[in-house]
Amino acid sequence: MRENRSGGSAPTVLRMVLGKRLRQLREQAGVSFEEAARTIEVTPLTVRRIEKAEVGLRIPYVRELLRAYGVPAAEIDGFLALAREANRPGWWYKFRDVLPEWFRAYVSLESEASVIRLYEPHYVPGLLQTYDYATALMRVGFPNESKEEIARRVDLRLRRQDLLAKPDAPAVWAIVDETVLRRPVGGPEVMRAQIDRLAEVCSMPKVRIQVMRFSVGAHPGAYGPFHHFRFGFSELPDIVYTENLAGSVYYDRPEDVVAYLEVLDRMSVQAEPVARTREILDELRKEL
Template structure:
């Protein structure tokens, strides 16, 4: 890991979003704030997008500049303090590409994720054996240590589905995800049983888009939509590529993907039908 590289945290993500919305409410433009603070506009952009760390003393200066009340100022300073504390994924930073660290933080901060998967079970729903099988197909094989770290990251991410404030997850899976036997019949059967178990929890909704649904609105591939509890943190869409990821919070793009997801939900099997379908495919694997 490069010395001094900023690794985002849940707190730093919230702080960045708060500072952005407070600047806008105060009526300041990027150039105006940059001039007042003696910064470049690019530095302010990085701070407001959680790509660069902001010092507590600079948070205090922004509080004064934006004329923030005492109660809100206390929240901001506490976030600045918490942002210095590492989150669980920091110890695995070498195993998580920088572009995906952004997603891990967003997922940890989100209240709801809606996603369409065309090829594989989403990471938050995978069994360890299924994850190992996928990693064994990588064109560039990792060392045993790197594989174990990546598996640990995936298993840690799944903790968001439990606890006092669990992530609300709504997933539409292409039928191919259920039909493709990853890791052999035994591994896939375990994975399908795991999906059925999760589908029966209150915060996970699964739907399968069957082959006989024909053409559909997401034939170009998978995507993720994220919603956050914080007022200053707008909805985001994420599309994963082979060597990176594309993020957007532009209203028109988020709305377009939301519409696509609604179309998929309408074409897919209902949640109860989905459970029955997955159980049927799992039973076929034991014959």
């Protein structure tokens, strides 16, 4: 488990992958943290932080570590090229004025995931929100911010949605409570447009939406929202993300991730089938 609050450097997915790879190379070479630290004249803690992607990949450090691990010169050049790329700010960097530090890692994970599974008991998932729906939520969540700041936050949310149109778009499987569709965010007109948007994305080949009906009663995910990410990198494990008012928590220990996946699997059986989602949306729209 990794807790991410304000402060520190939010890593890109590539930096996480390269950090894991550095750890593997060190272990394969039989080099201890202390020995690696002496190679680049830092503390063992710094080596640990490099491997956990908690700090940037300083090119001179990485070069000397790779040499110490016996990596061939030709492979070192390729690794360093990836390290330079990993150190570049993500596309979301220009939104850093309205993007909490603890959420930057999430945006990177979302951008690079091959599969995103999530449960949302309160609101329409950010990837599926309309402009007006997102604006209404931001006004409630940030009541003291200016119209310009709210607009920046909404623009960031909509920019995240671009990944759904990519040729290599991730598979998105969302389970939402019926509450999500009945809570009147922004008024009837906004909700009608939002439900129309959900009906539209239901036709996307890589998007699946299931509705958890009130009639189900208690279910294993009722304690709060969470997101599960899977990646196309063997070095990067599945990660589960949860958040609260003070920050966020990222789980990557296999036993934790499996616990969340088991909950999602059970909930997918309890929720209405994907084939029923469009019909449910049509019913709810008529009530508005």
